Amino acid sequence: MAKLFRAAIMGPPGSGKGTICKRIAQSFDLQYLSSGHYLRESIAANTEAGVLVRSYVERSMMVPDHVMTRLMLPRLEQLIGQSWLLDGFPRTLSQARALNSLCQLDLVISLNIPYETLRERLSDRWVHAASGRVYNMGFNPPRVKGKDDVTGEPLIQHDDDKPKALLSRLRHYKDVAKPVMDLYKSQGILHSVSGTETDRIWPYINSLLSAKMHIQPSGAFQTQTPP
Ligand code: G5P
Numbered sequence: 001m002a003k004l005f006r007a008a009i010m011g012p013p014g015s016g017k018g019t020i021c022k023r024i025a026q027s028f029d030l031q032y033l034s035s036g037h038y039l040r041e042s043i044a045a046n047t048e049a050g051v052l053v054r055s056y057v058e059r060s061m062m063v064p065d066h067v068m069t070r071l072m073l074p075r076l077e078q079l080i081g082q083s084w085l086l087d088g089f090p091r092t093l094s095q096a097r098a099l100n101s102l103c104q105l106d107l108v109i110s111l112n113i114p115y116e117t118l119r120e121r122l123s124d125r126w127v128h129a130a131s132g133r134v135y136n137m138g139f140n141p142p143r144v145k146g147k148d149d150v151t152g153e154p155l156i157q158h159d160d161d162k163p164k165a166l167l168s169r170l171r172h173y174k175d176v177a178k179p180v181m182d183l184y185k186s187q188g189i190l191h192s193v194s195g196t197e198t199d200r201i202w203p204y205i206n207s208l209l210s211a212k213m214h215i216q217p218s219g220a221f222q223t224q225t226p227p
């Protein structure tokens, strides 16, 4: 890799942050850190912080900024000198400022996906709770219905993927994301991408990352779909 590269993917619930981060990680050999994954990990560990986090996530509410920054920043501090990609963090202006005090991002990609597309996707989403692996019954189904490809363990659906919870998550997302996007726009690092299908968005993101990182991707996820 030519130089250190730090990026973040923003987008509403179900916009494909996790799916795209996984592709970027594989194509560009970049590690990614998912806020949702770490939150679920802390819930599973049932620590004092995990019990607090559960009370927010179960009600489809944003976890308070000080909890999020305490969860994410120490992990990033351990990656000083390495390149990385963030999925779902920062999500508020306060989180973005806390991150800025640690390091400057090179690129922020904001996924702009219509509500109806999000609703359809999430009602069809299944996850492997322990690893956070995500499936969609139409887009990327598991090899065996209802079972994780790697462990064979049962897949579950998150409560906050139900339509009523989803609408409130989307409304809230818009309100808190705007000042964050304004900040990154003012820094000249924000790229917004619109579309209804990850496979159609992916070639654009692939080219963008290649140009910004000055390297050729491995091609693991290059698609034949025209932009
Ligand atoms: P999470 O886990 O970060 P969300 O709500 O931000 O949760 P989510 O639900 O994980 O985001 P995503 O990662 O943007 O969505 O999308 P995804 O999982 O890749 O794709 C969604 C589904 O669509 C999948 O089934 C996928 O296979 C499918 N899919 C993808 N592309 C396509 C396509 O082209 N076509 C089709 N048909 N399907 C497709 O955070 C969980 C909670 O933690 C808290 C919040 O409460 C949040 O709700 N939280 C925070 N709180 C405060 N600050 C933060 N920074 C926080 N981070 C998390």
Ligand code: MG
Pocket: 017, 018, 034, 036, 088
């Ligand atoms: Mg996700």
